[in-house]
Amino acid sequence: MAGHFEPIPGGGAAVALDEVEISILRSLAVQMLELIGPGDEPVEGEDPLAALFAVGPSEPPADPALARLFPDAYAGPDADADDEELQALSSEFRRFTEKDLRSRKRDDALTVVRGLDSLTVGDEGGAVLKVSADDCPHWLGALNDLRLTIGTRLDVSDDDENGDLYRLPDSDPRKPMVMAYLWLGALQETLVDTLMS
Template structure:
């Protein structure tokens, strides 16, 4: 398993991940990018001012995971306010979530595999990723979005006090996602602690 994030100079963070962890994380982030999608992008070549003020959707997403990533600002009591707020903010929020996820994919792709096959044979297949302060913030956003998405799919609630979900038998089809959810939570917590002054 990945070690915790550690602070590096310049306000960034470093973490060691093995090839399997990098592959799992990349796969999850790519799935997140597919889920978030491009949104309603303005037509290329349009007036730049029109692009800046392009309106987004006014209805909440039907997919529960997307609804969790793009929640109503005012709740069900004020649907008109929520609709207006969503119309003017969702495109930017969607773009930020894509930017966060792409920063993770780029860092993983740039890190690549261990330097040589001999290192892998000696069990030294860990790659150390060094993230700038900005990249660390992108990672924090992407880890949060991944946990929200997986938590929604697993129907994790605050009321799951008895921890039934965490004691699933190994043959339960949800077990891999629960393990990913817990791992991402540990990564997120470690990164938050590293970035705190």
């Protein structure tokens, strides 16, 4: 079980993590929460139903990592940047979906933090994290978001799958992020395999 998810009886998954892995994973999830930003709490006295139907932003985020997490629905990388109709459709779609998407991503990251905070590290410096079947989709979403964010910061592309990025010398300042990117990918892959078995 060390380093990868395995199924547990009754549904869900478990993974053995050492103290350093717990700390790194928690730190990354907290950074994701900071990147996504705080939730919109209804103002005191505001109609909760009106707050539920409030619209979000219509422009894509300026931060490339946020733009990757909250992409345009209609205007992709191959779309004509001057196509006003696609821009209008993307803007309208974003206004009505980004708020909920941010909330879901925030819930995913919070589920990771809460799960890690509930661990009791043993004498050997590790713990077995058990993720319930209900929390597995949150973990999967958070792991995916973390990989997308780190991949964007590293400027990973499809061309880099076997590229120089994965053979960086230890002295390269990007090396820790690359290692985290690869580790998160392994966790994500084993969680998917566990859920599909």
